[in-house]
Every structure is written in C-alpha cells, then in structure tokens.
Amino acid sequence: MSDEKTIICRCEEVSLKTINDTVYQYSCSSREVKLRTRAGMGYCGGRTCRHVIDTIVADLNQKVITDDIQLSYRPPVRPITFGALGGVYHENESC
Template sequence: MNQTIICRCEEVYLEDIHNTAITYNCSAREVKLRTRAGMGYCGGRTCRPAVDAILETITGEKAGHAIPMKVQPPVRPVPLAVLGGKIR
C-alpha cells in the first residue's frame, strides 16, 4: 500500500486507515478516533469523503448505514491572556 496522505492536518496515510479498518473492523467514527483522521484544523471537511470512500471499498457498506464521522467547524485559537482578561 502506498503512502498517500488522506488527512493532511493530522498526516494520516491511506495505509494507516486501511490497516486500522481491517484490523479492528471499524466504522468511520472508530477510524477517526483510532487514527485521528478528521480531527485536525479542518475538522474533517477535507478528508471525510476520502475516509468514507475507503471504508466503503473495505466493508461494502455506505457511510450512511454506519455511524458517520462528525464534522466540526474550524475554530480560531484564543490566547490564554485573552481568556484571563489581560488583553482587551
């Protein structure tokens, strides 16, 4: 299996997703939790379709039939000084 990057934010490769799905018989959500694919800055908006397609070829099930990955909108980081009230 080649080293194709599926999740750029967390640097998760096709081989990682494939091996995890085969070894643990995972749903999309479980693959996300085990590999961190979809947990990066984009919140899975970039890699989710690829992960769903990979799992569909391995399991033969559509992504809608299993527990889907949850997509989180990206959030800007907030410095602790702002939260602590030192910066206005």
C-alpha cells in the same frame, strides 16, 4: 503499493495504509477510524478528507454510505479564540 505514501488526512498526515490497517484490524466505522488514527480530527475539522475516509471505509467494509453523517460535526466548526466565543471580538482565528 503506495498506500504508505498516500496521505489521506493532510492535517494529521495519516496515510492510506494506516487507515486500511485500522479497518482490517478492528473492522470499524469511519468514526472509529477517526478516533483511532486522528484522521479527520485535525485543524480543518475533517472538511478536506471526510468524504475520502467515508469512501475508503465503506469500501473496505463492503457497505454503502448511509443517510446518517458518520463523521459528525461539532462546534466550534472553525478554530476560534475563547474571547470571541464569549462575544468579545478578537481577531485571532486560533488558540
């Protein structure tokens, strides 16, 4: 009913409807849902919505959540300046 109005990924504003439709159309995994819809791919690195996406996708595919982490984590796990990555301290958290 309100799937369109239910935002799942806050960073990218991806709705429950978009996720549902994607799983119906492609019968895909959380990982594929992420790549197709950008849900979980935003600024927070999926920290807020990853569990929700896993739950929805497992439910729609009638599967249980496995021991492997579907939505993989990749460094940098926090947005960071190139300068800080090189060991030079910059106060910026982003770009």
